[in-house]
Amino acid sequence: MTQPALALTLHAAIREIDPAAWDLCAGDDNPFVSHAFLSAVEDSGSAGPRTGWMPRHATLNEGARLLAAAPMYAKSHSYGEYVFDHGWAAAFERAGGRYYPKLQVASPFSPVSGPRLLLRADLPAERRPAIRRALAAGLSQSCSELRLSSVHVTFCEAEEYEELGAAGWLQRLGTQFHWENAGYSCFEDFLAGLSSRKRKSVRRERRDANACGLTYRTLRGTAITAAHWKAFHRFYLATVDRKWGSAYLSERFFPLLSQRLGDRVVLMLAEHDGRPVAGALNLLGAETLYGRNWGCVGDWPFLHFELCYYRAIEFAIEHGLRRVEAGAQGEHKIQRGYLPRPTYSAHWIAHPGLRDAVANYLEEERSARLVEMEQLATLSPYRQEA
Template sequence: MSGWAVSLHTKIADIPVEDWDACAGADNPFISHAFLSAVEDSGSATPRTGWLPQYVELRDSDSRIVAVAPAYLKSHSYGEYVFDRGWAQAFENAGGTYYPKLQIAVPFSPVPGARLLVRPDAPADTRGALIQALAQVCEQLDLSSAHVTFCTSQEYESLSDRGWLPRLGMQYHWHNHGYDSFDAFLEALSSRKRKVLRRERRDANACGLDYRTYRGREITEALWDAFFRFYHATVDRKWGQAYLTRPFFSLLSERLGDKVVLMVAEHHGTPVAGALNLLGGDTLYGRNWGCVGEWPFLHFELCYYRAIDFAIEHGLARVEAGAQGEHKIQRGYLPALTFSAHFIRNTGFRNAVATFLEEERPAVMADAEALLAFSPYRKEN
């Protein structure tokens, strides 16, 4: 890579904040130095938990940092949301060693956005040089593979053009079509669906709960304590794993300020449920939620409808509610494709994965198209 200098860092603090954020931009909080440092400093994504940071830094011929990437050596496939455990098992059954692998991602966050972070004023070929650098890192560290997950469609195309294997996924997003109120959004729905949503909101707001929205430093340690209990309650119900530590949530509001939006339901002054969101340039990103007790339609109200209210009030373009849950469609969140790309070193294994993905991609696209038939929106004549 003549003219470029690549280095790896085991701490994001080794890369100056201003350089990282100049590459990352300000629109997506999940790729900011503040968020990634909170994940690392809180002990959530560390070598102990199977996430060894290998932040990639690319300098040009003038020794200026022109690109970075959030990369980790992974000893497992948890906390990624683009599932490759079947690939790992197949490769190891054939005598290969799948782990560690190189994961270019935001830990524990299936949020689409840039992963190949390039300064706007960088040389035109910088993204290509960064892609080459990632493959080179994979070769030099003798890794089985590298994976760029939940990247942008433009990155997906660039990676595919350079031989990485493209993969599609699906999430559910709500789009703001210039609504000036929640009722205006409801008017865009079919009559039957509109009645269902009104009934759900009425019942959720008639069970003695008070709803409050807190941002940044308004979120007290007591509120984070409560939310951490809710988070664990949800994980326990789903037989999942609590990836995020308690200090992570305090660091969020400390480092990201008003970009942290915590929606809380209280019963007689005591928090009983919470939904954590992060605010981007034009998007509200729904992340974690949890509750104690049984409350009718509380999940829909706190995670979906309150998020829509917030987006309309603040003139946001969309709400991203994450993966899974076809029930989101009836609440106005429609299927949206997500993108990832994979570099596989072993030729035979690469060919097998390529065949699998060639069959999977049209199936994902067909599923997304079929689910659109269940859209609650009125059909245009």
């Protein structure tokens, strides 16, 4: 008996896809590609017409059986992605081309690495490469049929990056700063691995952050109330205003996320006289704590480092996690124990001229990025073994 043909379908909302079938592909490791996260983004109005993130989720089916999926959006701009292609768009449009709309395979507003070409967990190992290739081919074919300029798979896993590169997609390297757990039993154990000067610096920052009369709380699941989320949304808006950014995430998003992800949502708060003044939102994966949003009101010395970096490390050690990913950018994270790690993306561009120009640019950029990461690694705060 022959197997049914593979069929790719694009969906205008994640709710069109059965949650259990989607999550069988997404897995449990990374909450940012879960049906719960993506539905919270959409149902809160954070991804949709208001923000220019129009869902076009792809599913690859064999008959009635969902084999693979990709979280995908039609974009009329390049904001909220953290892998910048504004220069490509400007150059193409100066030459008379039309870069937007494009397709973006990503977790919205989340510079978090994880799977993007999602394969059903019980798919036999020998079929997985072929199914992933079929999904990637379906994405590029959809781009052509819709007469769009490009498809961008951002913050994907290394295996996906290599397979997409082998299929002719353009490859791009990025850099983030992650903390790795070397089997520490407590924060002091981590500090003992730092050089003397860096150890003293961290202790001084923590001492000053804790000398302001603040009380710190780490809340999960039902312990996070509507009042906490209202305060956190205020912090989020204050941070966006300071950075001249766009407030993509609506006030409804945060409690909806908490409701749907439960204990995987970790909110770290700082309070002064019983009133929240700062917060750091994290999501908990199988082995990783992902720092996502932060904000505060008022001026508190070293509070950002305490709430987003040091308390995240303490949480990871306490819960036996392998790493903390504290978000995009930030060479200042190195001296606080977060070391440079590569991030990956892959790009399919329809226009031959633009494709060749971007390919040349990316080849030079990759070489420069590798040199940069080697140089950044020399700034490690950890003691060098004799």
